[in-house]
Amino acid sequence: MKNADSDEALESVRIQYLGRKGELADLFQAIGTVPESERREIGRLLNATKTHLLESFEKASNALQNRADNVETVDLTLPGDRLPLGSLHPLTQVTREIKSCFQSMGFTVAQGPEIETEYYNFDALNIPRGHPARDMQDTLFISEADEIVLRTHTSPVQIHVMENQSPPVRVIAPGRVYRRDTPDASHSPVFHQIEGLAVDEGINFADLKGTILNFAQRMFGSDMQIRFRPSFFPFTEPSAEYDFSCVICRGKGCRVCQGTGWIEISGAGMVNPAVYQYVHYDAEKYTGFAFGMGVERIAMLMYEINDIRYFYENDIRFLRQF
Ligand code: PHE
Numbered sequence: 001m002k003n004a005d006s007d008e009a010l011e012s013v014r015i016q017y018l019g020r021k022g023e024l025a026d027l028f029q030a031i032g033t034v035p036e037s038e039r040r041e042i043g044r045l046l047n048a049t050k051t052h053l054l055e056s057f058e059k060a061s062n063a064l065q066n067r068a069d070n071v072e073t074v075d076l077t078l079p080g081d082r083l084p085l086g087s088l089h090p091l092t093q094v095t096r097e098i099k100s101c102f103q104s105m106g107f108t109v110a111q112g113p114e115i116e117t118e119y120y121n122f123d124a125l126n127i128p129r130g131h132p133a134r135d136m137q138d139t140l141f142i143s144e145a146d147e148i149v150l151r152t153h154t155s156p157v158q159i160h161v162m163e164n165q166s167p168p169v170r171v172i173a174p175g176r177v178y179r180r181d182t183p184d185a186s187h188s189p190v191f192h193q194i195e196g197l198a199v200d201e202g203i204n205f206a207d208l209k210g211t212i213l214n215f216a217q218r219m220f221g222s223d224m225q226i227r228f229r230p231s232f233f234p235f236t237e238p239s240a241e242y243d244f245s246c247v248i249c250r251g252k253g254c255r256v257c258q259g260t261g262w263i264e265i266s267g268a269g270m271v272n273p274a275v276y277q278y279v280h281y282d283a284e285k286y287t288g289f290a291f292g293m294g295v296e297r298i299a300m301l302m303y304e305i306n307d308i309r310y311f312y313e314n315d316i317r318f319l320r321q322f
Contacts, residue, residue: 098293126275
């Protein structure tokens with residue numbers, strides 16, 4: 001049996017010896033013709049032979065199986081498996097794009113903690129206790145007693161940067177911010193902002209406008225226009241809210257811009273000299289501008305997404321499109 005080199009060869013040997021009409025069966029048949037006195041002994045020998053043959057068959061069969069398992073059966077001409085490729089989250093992609101716009105204008109990237117003290121989130125930004133602006137952003141407290149909050153905007157990073165660096169300063173600070181909001185199509189209790197800050201001698205409002213215009217045109221095309229409307233933030237003076245021409249209709253007026261041709265982006269202004277006192281900058285010597293912007297808002301405009309919640313649901317059908 002061990003000479004059989006295929007399943008077929010082994011099977012024919014098995015049939016020859018162990019089959020229903022095989023040689024062993026014939027021998028068992030022939031027991032009847034053996035003299036009575038020798039029958040017992042012959043029967044014992046035949047049974048031992050049968051056991052031996054069965055074992056050899058088992059061994060030979062296993063050996064053939066092992067040999068088959070070890071044979072290389074890779075078909076090198078088969079195309080490879082296509083592995084699913086992941087991609088960066090749309091908010092990561094848009095953040096990177098915004099960052100690289102500002103980096104090419106000479107801004108570096110700064111970071112600050114998401115868990116802040118009220119001092120950085122409010123006081124040093126000229127938003128004192130009891131100031132109505134403190135209610136503008138519904139704050140999530142980690143500890144009201146210890147005055148620890150989840151930052152409601154990225155503006156506290158301005159303070160960290162100015163505490164650690166003297167002018168000239170040119171930074172952007174992307175990151176998560178938190179507000180007590182009930183989620184709906186345009187609100188999320190966690191979202192992302194990018195703060196901008198430039199402080200040096202002789203910086204004026206025109207520098208702010210030029211920076212924002214350059215950003216808008218790089219991001220959305222050279223036909224982009226911007227406009228500033230007077231507004232109020234305690235940490236900037238004067239303050240403004242800035243708009244981009246509608247990225248969908250390019251200013252003609254459509255459903256997205258409610259016929260106005262403009263899309264609100266965020267707030268900006270000249271750094272309030274009151275803020276410089278907290279970081280020991282010479283307010284006589286230095287001026288600067290600051291601006292904010294919502295990453296989700298920019299991403300929603302870029303990709304015409306109409307519900308902010310898509311960003312956080314991790315639905316693969318949404319994510320796969322980026
Ligand atoms: N921090 C403000 C906000 O979250 C935006 C802002 C940033 C305004 C910088 C002026 C200057 O609404």
